[in-house]
Amino acid sequence: MAFDEAVRSTAEKWREVPGGTDMQPRQFSDRLAQSSDAELSRWWEDQYSCAASLRGWYWRLYGELLRGKRVVEIGSGLGFDAVHLALQGASVTCCDIAASNLEVIRRIARLRGLSIETLHIDNVRSLDGLPRDFDAVWAIGSIHHIPFEAAREESLALVEHLKPGGRWIELSYPRERWVREGSPPFGKWGRMTDGERTPWVEWYDVEKLKLRLHPWRLQSILEHRLESDTFIWMDCQVLGREVETPIVRRTVPAPSGTLVAPGPLWNYAWSTPLDPSPAEGAVMVEIECFIDSGSVGFVLWLEDGNRFLSREVIAEARTGNQVLHLTADMYHPDTRLLTRSATALGASRYRIASINVRPAL
Numbered sequence: 001m002a003f004d005e006a007v008r009s010t011a012e013k014w015r016e017v018p019g020g021t022d023m024q025p026r027q028f029s030d031r032l033a034q035s036s037d038a039e040l041s042r043w044w045e046d047q048y049s050c051a052a053s054l055r056g057w058y059w060r061l062y063g064e065l066l067r068g069k070r071v072v073e074i075g076s077g078l079g080f081d082a083v084h085l086a087l088q089g090a091s092v093t094c095c096d097i098a099a100s101n102l103e104v105i106r107r108i109a110r111l112r113g114l115s116i117e118t119l120h121i122d123n124v125r126s127l128d129g130l131p132r133d134f135d136a137v138w139a140i141g142s143i144h145h146i147p148f149e150a151a152r153e154e155s156l157a158l159v160e161h162l163k164p165g166g167r168w169i170e171l172s173y174p175r176e177r178w179v180r181e182g183s184p185p186f187g188k189w190g191r192m193t194d195g196e197r198t199p200w201v202e203w204y205d206v207e208k209l210k211l212r213l214h215p216w217r218l219q220s221i222l223e224h225r226l227e228s229d230t231f232i233w234m235d236c237q238v239l240g241r242e243v244e245t246p247i248v249r250r251t252v253p254a255p256s257g258t259l260v261a262p263g264p265l266w267n268y269a270w271s272t273p274l275d276p277s278p279a280e281g282a283v284m285v286e287i288e289c290f291i292d293s294g295s296v297g298f299v300l301w302l303e304d305g306n307r308f309l310s311r312e313v314i315a316e317a318r319t320g321n322q323v324l325h326l327t328a329d330m331y332h333p334d335t336r337l338l339t340r341s342a343t344a345l346g347a348s349r350y351r352i353a354s355i356n357v358r359p360a361l
C-alpha cells in the first residue's frame with residue numbers, strides 16, 4: 001500500500017489519541033478542540049502530569065540530549081513529548097496525519113507561551129516543506145500504524161530532512177509482543193493494541209527499521225524492550241546513504257524435527273555449513289527458532305581459522321518462535337553455524353524453522 005492511500009485510510013481514526021499514559025482513556029482531539037481554553041488547559045495539564053510515570057525515563061534522557069537541537073516529531077498526538085522537549089530547550093516541529101491533533105498542540109503551546117511548529121501530513125509531498133537540518137526524528141508509536149511499504153515511503157521522504165549523523169528515535173511494539181498475542185495479521189493486531197477503529201499496527205526491531213530505511217545506513221545506539229516486552233525503544237544514528245542494491249537472501253536448509261543440545265556447557269550440538277555467501281562484505285544470518293526448554297547459543301564459526309566470526313546469541317526458552325540475528329564483518333566460504341546448550345541446568349530442546357543469509361545493513 002502506498003503512503004498516500006495509507007494516510008487516507010488511517011487519518012480518520014487518529015483524531016482519537018492517547019492521553020499522557022497508556023492507562024488514560026483515549027480522546028477525540030476534534031472534540032477537545034471545541035472546549036474553552038480553560039477546560040482544555042485543565043484536561044491537558046492533568047494528563048501531562050500523569051505522563052511522567054510512563055515517559056519520565058526518556059524525558060530525562062532526551063530532554064538533556066536534545067537541548068538546543070532541532071527535532072521533528074512524527075505523529076505527535078496531543079503533544080506531551082513535544083511540550084516536554086520544548087520546555088527542555090529543543091526546537092520542535094510537530095507533524096501528524098490528523099489535523100485536529102495539531103490544533104490542540106497549537107492551542108496548548110500558545111497557552112503556555114511556547115513556540116512549536118506544526119505540519120499536517122496529508123500526503124508524502126507534505127513533508128517536502130520541512131527544513132532539512134533536523135538533528136532528530138522523534139516517532140513515538142506512530143509510523144508503525146501504517147503498512148511497512150507505506151512506512152518506508154514516509155521514512156525515506158523524512159530522512160532527507162535530517163542533518164548528517166542525525167538520530168532516528170522511535171517507539172514501537174516488539175516482535176515478542178506480537179508472538180505473545182498470537183501473531184495476528186497486522187490489520188487485526190491494530191484493533192487489539194490500540195482499539196476497535198485502528199486499521200493497522202506492526203512490530204519493529206532495529207533490524208526491521210534498517211530494512212525500512214535501506215539504503216540509508218543506521219547504527220544502533222539503543223534498542224531497549226520495556227514493560228515486559230510491551231514496547232521497544234529504538235535510537236539509531238543515521239550514518240548516510242549507500243548505493244541502493246537489492247537485498248538478496250539465501251536460504252540454508254534447516255534441520256527437521258526437535259534438536260537436543262546436551263550439557264555440559266560448551267558442548268556443541270547441531271551445526272551446518274553456510275557457504276557460499278550471497279554478498280560481498282558483512283553478512284547477517286537470520287534464524288527463526290523455537291526454544292522448547294533450556295537455553296541455546298548460536299554462533300558463526302570459521303572452521304579453517306579456528307575462530308568465531310560473530311558474537312554468540314543466546315536464546316532462552318519462551319512461548320512462540322524467536323528470530324535471531326548473527327552478524328559477521330568478514331565472511332568466509334567455510335563458515336559454519338554452531339549451536340550449543342547454553343545453560344548449566346541440563347540439556348536444551350529446540351527447533352530451527354529457517355535460516356537465511358543476507359547482506360548486513
Ligand SMILES: C[S@@+](CC[C@H](N)C(=O)[O-])C[C@H]1O[C@@H](n2cnc3c(N)ncnc32)[C@H](O)[C@@H]1O
Pocket residue numbers: 010014015017018019074075076077078079080081095096097098101121139140141142143145146154
Ligand atoms: C498512538 S498515537 C501516539 C501519539 C504521541 N506520539 C504520544 O506519544 O502520545 C499515534 C499518533 O501518530 C499519528 N500517526 C499515525 N500514523 C502516522 C504516520 N504514518 N505518520 C505520522 N503520524 C501518524 C496519529 O495521528 C497519532 O497522533
